[in-house]
Amino acid sequence: MARKFFVGGNWKCNGTTEEVKKIVTTLNEAKVPGEDVVEVVVSPPFVFLPVVKSLLRPDFHVAAQNCWVRKGGAYTGEVSAEMLVNLSIPWVIIGHSERRQLLNESNEFVADKVAYALSQGLKVIACIGETLEQREAGITMAVVADQTKAIAAKIPSWNNVVLAYEPVWAIGTGKVATPAQAQEVHADLRKWIHSNVSAEVASSVRIIYGGSVNGGNCKELAVQPDVDGFLVGGASLKPEFIDIINSAT
Numbered sequence: 569m570a571r572k573f574f575v576g577g578n579w580k581c582n583g584t585t586e587e588v589k590k591i592v593t594t595l596n597e598a599k600v601p602g603e604d605v606v607e608v609v610v611s612p613p614f615v616f617l618p619v620v621k622s623l624l625r626p627d628f629h630v631a632a633q634n635c636w637v638r639k640g641g642a643y644t645g646e647v648s649a650e651m652l653v654n655l656s657i658p659w660v661i662i663g664h665s666e667r668r669q670l671l672n673e674s675n676e677f678v679a680d681k682v683a684y685a686l687s688q689g690l691k692v693i694a695c696i697g698e699t700l701e702q703r704e705a706g707i708t709m710a711v712v713a714d715q716t717k718a719i720a721a722k723i724p725s726w727n728n729v730v731l732a733y734e735p736v737w738a739i740g741t742g743k744v745a746t747p748a749q750a751q752e753v754h755a756d757l758r759k760w761i762h763s764n765v766s767a768e769v770a771s772s773v774r775i776i777y778g779g780s781v782n783g784g785n786c787k788e789l790a791v792q793p794d795v796d797g798f799l800v801g802g803a804s805l806k807p808e809f810i811d812i813i814n815s816a817t
């Protein structure tokens with residue numbers, strides 16, 4: 569089954585109003601393939617979601633970088649899925665490794681968040697990935713399978729889920745996974761989904777790669793059969809993000 573290429577831009581905790589407006593101008597002026605070829609979703613910090621959404625070209629979409637695990641209420645500092653829906657924000661990134669590590673978000677907690685966000689009608693970029701220690705210990709597949717299993721156990725459908733494999737050792741380090749490393753994990757993840765979810769989901773779910781993707785390395789990654797796109801951090805704040813979008817296969 570042909571899977572539409574997906575390019576996400578995770579702006580993380582960066583930007584001012586002026587800076588995000590400049591990025592949006594660059595995106596709006598970019599010459600890129602149509603939505604039938606590549607799905608582009610940019611993810612500014614919460615505070616800039618309304619302004620980015622109001623200025624962004626209609627064929628690109630926005631995501632929040634997180635949302636709360638249940639209905640809003642006495643949860644100081646949190647942003648609920650309902651609030652994102654109210655702002656017509658269609659996507660949300662959940663389980664990014666920076667949150668798993670810095671805020672101790674467990675596999676279960678991430679899975680509950682994915683399930684709740686889907687239940688409110690959001691589309692989810694669900695992040696998984698192993699640490700350098702886990703890779704060096706040879707347990708990469710066990711770790712990402714556990715992370716995926718927790719999510720699979722809690723969601724009724726994968727229709728609105730994009731799975732982002734982001735090896736922690738490649739995030740922000742400039743040490744991108746080789747095409748072979750990325751393809752190996754993506755293929756194993758698709759096999760795991762085939763055996764534990766369904767053949768249909770395995771062939772249709774997009775598995776995207778994140779971790780030091782840039783304009784120079786995106787093409788050799790994009791041609792890998794089980795790499796369906798990217799979740800880009802640092803480079804999504806730069807004009808080279810357009811090159812990454814244009815690497816869509």
Ligand SMILES: O=C(COP(=O)(O)O)NO
Pocket residue numbers: 578664734738739740741742778779780781799800801802803
């Ligand atoms: O965290 C990342 C990747 O970040 P970098 O591209 O800066 O490695 N995506 O969500």
